[in-house]
Amino acid sequence: MWDYKTPGIPDEEFERTEKVPITKEEVRTVQISKARLKSGQTVYDIGCGSGSISVEAALQIESSGKIIAIDYDQNAVDLTKKNLEKFELSNVSVILGNAKEKILELEEADAIFVGGTGGDTKEIVELSEKKLKIGGRIVIGIILIETLYSVLQVMDTLQFKDVDITQVTISKSRKTTTGTMMLARNPVTIISATKA
């Protein structure tokens, strides 16, 4: 059982496999903060991967809220379920499938995380906007510059306000024989906005 509600669960606490990527702890913390989650909300985690965002978000919205996690990779769905079990969370439904085909079937959301969905991201953002409640938050994590460009183009045409673009570049320390050096990780751009 995880005792803390504050975001920032160490990556080592999650079950991992080589086949499924994870949004790293510090990036995940910024994403969770940008969603401004409240108790009782309905939240999608699109491209749930390891389920780390679902776990952190579920702790924020508490047992009265609901997370819907989607991934088209069976390995990711299995790993997400493992992590939900590990953190003893029962308010998360995990769906196997392409988010592009699933989103419109879902109930309306208060917040939507979109992460690592590459060439599908623009379409997923368009579909997500249809399912977000007015005042709802979208948080998109982007690595590829092509994805960033296509999402930026579409954000202005949709009903979003207060669009924020934050790039996070994390460096982590590593001990060497002569001292401690900082090793840079790839930058992640986080676009967040409110449905108008």
Ligand SMILES: C[S@@+](CC[C@H](N)C(=O)[O-])C[C@H]1O[C@@H](n2cnc3c(N)ncnc32)[C@H](O)[C@@H]1O
């Ligand atoms: C970078 S990972 C996400 C990591 C995750 N946020 C975490 O914390 O572990 C991206 C995930 O998106 C999934 N994905 C990509 N495109 C998708 C789509 N169109 N529908 C559903 N899942 C998708 C991939 O299978 C992968 O597991």
